[in-house]
Amino acid sequence: MKTPCPHPTKSRYATLEAANKAAHRVTHQAGLPLRPYECPCSWWHLTKTPAPAALPAASDATLADIQRLASLPDIDFRNIVAADARGEGKPGDRGALRAPQILTRWKRCLGQLHKDLNDQFQENRGNPSLLAEDWRKRATSYRETLALRLSESRRLKAEAHAEMVRNQEYKKHDAEVAAAAGATVQELRAHAGEVAKERLINAHQAEFRRYLADAYADLGISLPARIRRRIAESASEVLTEGQAS
Ligand SMILES: [Zn+2]
Structure with a gap:
């Protein structure tokens, strides 16, 4: 290899x-x-x-591209891999090859293409014809490209693996924190959302009450007395401030 x-x-x-x-x-x-x-x-x-030109990246592919490649028969998949090695093909296809879900299949297919080409080199070895010589010249550069793609796929696989390990560590850490707090991670996340919402409302109370009044009006129900009072209060605050100045 x-x-x-x-x-x-x-x-x-x-x-x-x-x-x-x-x-x-x-x-x-x-x-x-x-x-x-x-x-x-x-x-x-x-x-x-x-x-x-820069290599394609997984971000060039949509989820639909990735799913399509995942379900392609081997022969069609192989054509896309070979085209990519020649620097050809649709950006979505080329990007999808580099998506974590497809990486293993891409790498295996590249290995097969590389092996097949090596076998052809073996068969062609003793052939002195000009045609064979020409083939060897073109095939040599193609073989080099395949080797490059192979090392690219290995590198991307290593990166994807490291990312997965990292995510598992975060998950483990979060689970420990949640257990110590006597809650689930889901509950802690929901709590964080509540805390942030509370701060947002406190920082913009008048605005929040206006939106609340709008939402009540849209639904066609009347505001609770407490909120009606607060709205009246802030309106009169604005009025007295206006008179004082
Ligand atoms: Zn070298």
Whole structure:
């Protein structure tokens, strides 16, 4: 599965961070603007060619895109994966491949495409014809792209996993806090909402009573005496303030 490096003489860096640091240093010292790029050999190198267009992201896909891809037959799914590797396809499809629900299937399909291509290389190995030579040239760059997509899918899977672990930790922590308070998390959340609402009402009492009066009027029922009194009070407060000045 390891792809040989097309540029074995280049300096290699294990992480994007390390490559970024090196790029920064070289750019500074030699005045040569370099940027890191991920190589199919799984290391990072530096290059002076400008960055290619940004990769699609899961946020490019709607829930409908994700559900459609999840239910696609393998052959159609494979076509979308291959198109994406060539930099083609609808943004929704390409984004959906990177959604946590689809990542595993995408990664498995990429692995299959990569393996199939390697098998074809094996079959083609001894073939000296120009046609075979031409095929090898095109297939080599496609194989490199597949290797890149594979490492992208692995990275996204690791990120999705870390996010899931984080959410589980939050959940566990919240459950502990709630248990200590003798309540459920649901109850604490509802309580937080009540507290915030209370503060909002207190900060804007006159406005709240106006909305309340509107809502009563819309429903066609009469205001309770207590609220009617408060509205009259604030109206007269406004009046006396006006007279005092
Ligand atoms: Zn390389």
